[in-house]
Amino acid sequence: MNIRIIFLLSAFAAFLLPFAYGENNPAPAAAQVTAAPRRGALYRVRHQGHTAYLFGTIHVGLPAFYPLDDQVTQALSHATNLVLELDVRQSEPFQAALRKHGRYAEGDSLERHLSPDGLAHLRRTLQQLGMPFEQVTTLKPWLVTNLLMGLDLERQGYQRQHGIEFFLLAQARTKEVQELESAEYQMSLFDGMSDADQEQYLRENLADWEEGELQRKAHALIDAWASADSDAQEQLLRASLAEKTLSADFTHRVLLDKRNPEMADKIGALLKTDETSFVAIGLLHLLGENGVPALLRRSGYEVEKLY
Template sequence: MKNLFLNCALTTVALALSAIGTPMATPALAQQAPTAAVETVDVDPALWVVKDADTTVYLFGTVHILKPGMGWFDEAVKDAFDKSDRLVLEMVEPDAATTQQLFAKYGLDTSGKPLTSKMTEDEKAIYAKAMEKVGLPVAAFEPLDPWAAAVTMQIMGLQKGGYDVNSGVETQLTAAAKASGKPIAGVETMESQLAIFDTLSQETQVRFLVESAKTVDDMTASMDNMVALWAKPDPDGLAQVMNEGLSDPKLHAALLTNRNANWAAWISKQLEKPGTTFMAVGAGHLSGSTSVPHLLTAYGIQAQRVEY
């Protein structure tokens, strides 16, 4: 479960946790100090295209959180974006008040049951050790549901390793779309994405949290490996790593398979409408045997890799 960030709603969760404005959330997502200028490294992530006589849909795999200095928004990616009439993301960010309401609904335990009361003594020890490593007291996440604590811990671990949500692909694409006047739409909503986590059983959520705690030390190295596969690009290698990281079948279905099927159906409907769309979703959704490009074949649609 440590390889969550290429396929889940990381941006959603990060926004929600930062917007809630409570003591247990703000240390994790405090405003990062401005980063020193870094040399830009040219990378060429995978890009696909689906088209018919009057419709084109570009499919671009994103990473929701990156280190500064990744030069991906150029060449074929920038060309496809510039040709597109609109940008479609996993979700469009709502206003701060809505974000706070949604996080309170889905990320906080409304029963008042403390987080640590849901763990065994062994699990508490693993969790306590991880919290010490990220610099927070054990009590900091007590009001959170286990999934929210797990994702916050992962974000904190990656921030310590130099990753920044503001350097993520969606953030940059959104800014570019606004600057050029392109409409922005989402195939999901913040509420639907947070609900994915909230509907997981408590057992699955706790297991997710404990696995995150166990891997807090090597989180940055794991993410570095996935980003390298994304940047190369090596979609097959990325799919293999993703499958290893999402070994829990319920999480795999909730975060990948079910959503991929919905998005493949959405794309098939878009081909009935003229125009050009730049669709950007987590790179994990575009890799492997249950990926969006693979599922499109059931509709008689072939996604082609754009070579560049």
């Protein structure tokens, strides 16, 4: 299975839609008085009297996803701080990182970095989406790719303002908010790809979009998250490991296998200093034998899966 649509639902993707449309940060999603089924995945990690709750998120959503279930709500209420991959309210660091890692320098442009076939493929897709080529001509291929995937999710009804981070921030207004990463760091990971790899990343995703695979896979992950179906979540991850594409390799090697140990180390540090933390990170970071909970367990922390 191709995993790249799944990783569009990462923390920095929350910024891409307003980047495309020139919007300000929207208001957080408001809780509704409805039943609250379990969503995502929830772990409790303990160490020497300190606790960290790990909650798996997606970063776009629907109003129907709220409120979150009682276990999540109570864990957040007991926490002294909320920890996110990125604080999605802070747009300036993100815009600075985009200028550095996602845009070409003045006088340079996308046309100089794509092959004629790659450029023609992109122009066809943009025409189908009703987006002028001039809107992306200064952007690097990796950013164009993620932007187009974000726009496609928006058109399917999954919106940034209903992403989990905004809801959690609205529920934790009086708590300290910390970041596990920075926009600079996340952007630099994508910018580390060569021109050839960025073009391949673009073309693989455009092909999947044309075949309807991006939409199908997005729905599969969102459904697995929305129903807290741990078997389906793990199956999605296992299937993705079998795929042999540049995009899938980059996702696993860089976006997961590199970042998961870094996140686990930072969560371990929190467990030594903070009494109770609520840590919300992308769902895929919690899955598999190299997921953050498994890494913490192997490091000697007490890890309990609540659901």
